[in-house]
Amino acid sequence: MDLGLGSAGGDGWAAEEIFEGAQNGFSFDDIVFMPGYVSFDASAASLSTRLTRNIMIELPLVGSPSDAVTEAVMARELALSGGIGFIHCNQSVQSQVEMVQRVKRSENGFMYEPMTLSPQHTVADVDRIKKMHGFSGIPITENGELGGRVVGIITARDIDPIDDRSVSIEKVMTKQGLVLGQDGISLTQAFAKLMENKVGKLPIVNDEKCLVAMVSRRDAKRSVNLKQATRDSKGQLMVGAAVSADGIGDWERAVAVVEAGADLVYVNTAASGSSSKFDFIARLKAQYPHIDVAAGPVSACREAKSLCDAGVDAVVIGSPATSLGSGGEGGGFGRPEATAVYEVSRYVSLNYGLPTIAQGGLRNSGQILKALGLGASAVLLDDLFAASQEVSSLAPYIASALRNGLCDLGLKSVPDLHRALSNAELRMECRSSFSEKRAELKSLATQQSQFPYIQSPV
Numbered sequence: 001m002d003l004g005l006g007s008a009g010g011d012g013w014a015a016e017e018i019f020e021g022a023q024n025g026f027s028f029d030d031i032v033f034m035p036g037y038v039s040f041d042a043s044a045a046s047l048s049t050r051l052t053r054n055i056m057i058e059l060p061l062v063g064s065p066s067d068a069v070t071e072a073v074m075a076r077e078l079a080l081s082g083g084i085g086f087i088h089c090n091q092s093v094q095s096q097v098e099m100v101q102r103v104k105r106s107e108n109g110f111m112y113e114p115m116t117l118s119p120q121h122t123v124a125d126v127d128r129i130k131k132m133h134g135f136s137g138i139p140i141t142e143n144g145e146l147g148g149r150v151v152g153i154i155t156a157r158d159i160d161p162i163d164d165r166s167v168s169i170e171k172v173m174t175k176q177g178l179v180l181g182q183d184g185i186s187l188t189q190a191f192a193k194l195m196e197n198k199v200g201k202l203p204i205v206n207d208e209k210c211l212v213a214m215v216s217r218r219d220a221k222r223s224v225n226l227k228q229a230t231r232d233s234k235g236q237l238m239v240g241a242a243v244s245a246d247g248i249g250d251w252e253r254a255v256a257v258v259e260a261g262a263d264l265v266y267v268n269t270a271a272s273g274s275s276s277k278f279d280f281i282a283r284l285k286a287q288y289p290h291i292d293v294a295a296g297p298v299s300a301c302r303e304a305k306s307l308c309d310a311g312v313d314a315v316v317i318g319s320p321a322t323s324l325g326s327g328g329e330g331g332g333f334g335r336p337e338a339t340a341v342y343e344v345s346r347y348v349s350l351n352y353g354l355p356t357i358a359q360g361g362l363r364n365s366g367q368i369l370k371a372l373g374l375g376a377s378a379v380l381l382d383d384l385f386a387a388s389q390e391v392s393s394l395a396p397y398i399a400s401a402l403r404n405g406l407c408d409l410g411l412k413s414v415p416d417l418h419r420a421l422s423n424a425e426l427r428m429e430c431r432s433s434f435s436e437k438r439a440e441l442k443s444l445a446t447q448q449s450q451f452p453y454i455q456s457p458v
Contacts, residue, residue, distance in 0.1 A: 012427030015342055015374065025336035026430065028367040031374075034427040036410025036420075045403040046413040049377045050355045051084065052292040053313035055238070055264060058082030058228040059399055060372060060414060062357060064382035065089065065242030065266055072099040074391055076106050079237040081395040082228040083378075086240040086266045093253045096241060097260040103239040104261040110187065110204070110235045114214040118144030119151060119170035123159045126169070130156075137201040140173050141211050150203050150211050153178060180205050183212050187235045191220040232263055240264035240294075245280035254280075258288050266316070267295040269307070278310040285311040297359050299335035301347040308352045316380060317344045318359035337361065338374055345375025349418075365401035372402075373409075373417050373426060 012034035019026070049060045063070035063078050063085030070078075075085030087099045105111075115129055117138050130136040136156045141148030152173035162172060179197045181190050181204045194202050194217045202220075204213040230238045241257035244250050245267050254265060265284065269277045277295075284293055295307045296316025304315050319334035337360050345356040355377035362368055368379050385391060409426065411417050420426035 012429045014424035015421055015426065015428060016424070018428060018430065019339060019342050022339075025339035027336045028338050028362070028370045030336075030430055031338050031370055031428050032431050033370065033373060033409060034429065035408050036425075038407055038410050040407065040412060042400075042403045042407035044412060045406040047082070047399055047402055047406075049372075049414040051314065051357070051378050052264065052294060053354060054292050055084075055313075057084055057230050057378065059395065060368075060376075060378035060402075061395060061398060062086065062240075062378050062380045063385060064359070064380050065240075065268065066382050066386065067091070068386040069382055070385075072102040074385065075099070075103045075239045076237060077391045078395065079103065079230045079239060080226055081392065081399075082230055083395065084230050084238055084240055084264065086242045086264075086380075087257070087262075089242045089244060089253060089268075093249070093256050096253070097256050100239055100241055100257055100260040100262050104236050106237060110190075111214045111216065111219075112212075112234060112236075113146065114139060114203075114211070116141050116144055116146055116148070116211065117154070117169060118142065118148075119168065119173070120144070121169050122165065123162050123167050123169065123172065124165040126154055126159055127165060135216075137216070139201070139203040139211055139214055140169060147210055147212070149209050150178065150180065150205055151175065153201060153203065155200065178203075180209070181215065183207075187215070187220060190215040191217070194220060236261075238263040240266055242266040242268055244268050245277040246274065251280070251283075254284055255287075258291055262291070264292050264294065267293060267312075269295055270297055278306055281307065281310040281312055294357060296357075298344060299340040301344055304344050304348050305351075308348060308354060312354070314355050314357055314377075315344065315348050316357045316359050317341050317376065318380070338370065341371050341376050342374040349375065365398050365405065368398065369402055369405040372414055373421060373428075375418060375421060377414065377418075 047060055048056060048058050051057045059082030061078065061083035063074050065086035065088045067088045067090040070085040070088055075087055078085040087096055089096060115138050117125055117140055119140055126136050126138060129138060138154050139150055140152040140154055142151055152175045154169055154173045158172050158174060179199050179202060181193060181202045183204055183206045185204065190202055200217045202215040203211055204215065206212055232238050239262060241262040243254045243265060267281055281293055281295055292313040294314040294316055295312045297318035298304050298307065298315060299319050307315055317340050341358045348354050348356050356375065357378045357380050358371035358376035359380035361383065362371060362379055362381055363384060371379050406412065411420055
């Protein structure tokens, strides 16, 4: 019997048949995917994806640049989970810079700006550092600075028995048998050396025995164990920062967050009505070519083209109505989310080979899977994270749901999902408004039963 798998009918429709033949746009709730042939366990599914031109992440979840969502703690937890967050710009430049630095310095792996002291400092100086930063393991260099020749190390074991806190470090520091790592050592090798020698800190030195970095046993242990965490080449957690492109001081903010260590910049173009935003992006890419830039939100291909021509590394898809409180549908423009993601993702991929990030009212894992299945490489979450007090619990829950979703579709990865979309292997249907509402209520009830801190929408 002919099931009509190669054409309309039997087992759903190809995306092109649904979207290209429609006279109206579709929201995520209008679409349902058809199940595929399941030949593997859900745990075998991979959520690794290309976030931007040069950045890969293990979990396609991105914290929205909203002051109700992404600050330092959220960005840190997302990076540890395998995603990434954009620190919002609804604050002073200095405050945003400090948040970026907090993420970069937490769970470092390699610390490229460790605290240092000289032999002439006192035990009281160590006490001061411990009170401010919570640790007392400090490398001692000849000049007391990073780049100086290492002459010893001071730890709590050295200073705890000392009654006179004015004693110089030179008299109590460990000088003999220093355990050092050679510049170029990997984080795994550094951790093994720490364990082998039963020490808590490993200064990293160059051929002249000058300090270039340091590894903490605690951070190295967690870094080795959290293999899915989003890290840069130095082993530090990755973090993004948001900027606007239409006000006085926006350029200075962009420079400040990049200099502070942001790995990715999101240029919010929703509030800007002039062509200056494209010049802003081009200037940013010219001055900092090593920094990837995402920009948007856009809902039309012509908007995406302008951003891609300006040099962005990823396009954020969504209506301005869902972007940081800007206007949108109230002004008579915008586009339903599913149609926007499908059309813009296809255009950007075919013409520029760039990934896209779906933004806008994603409320559950089913809608996230649909956004990925319609061409997005990741999703920018706002309301879902804003209602959560424990992202470290919510992110794995969403990840598990996405893996189960891929398994139900018979696909093992996000790239497989995109290939299935392209070659019409991924089938889908439109559904009635009644079934949409019932599915939404069922999804909300399921989430609230498992995660009671997720609030009902107002």
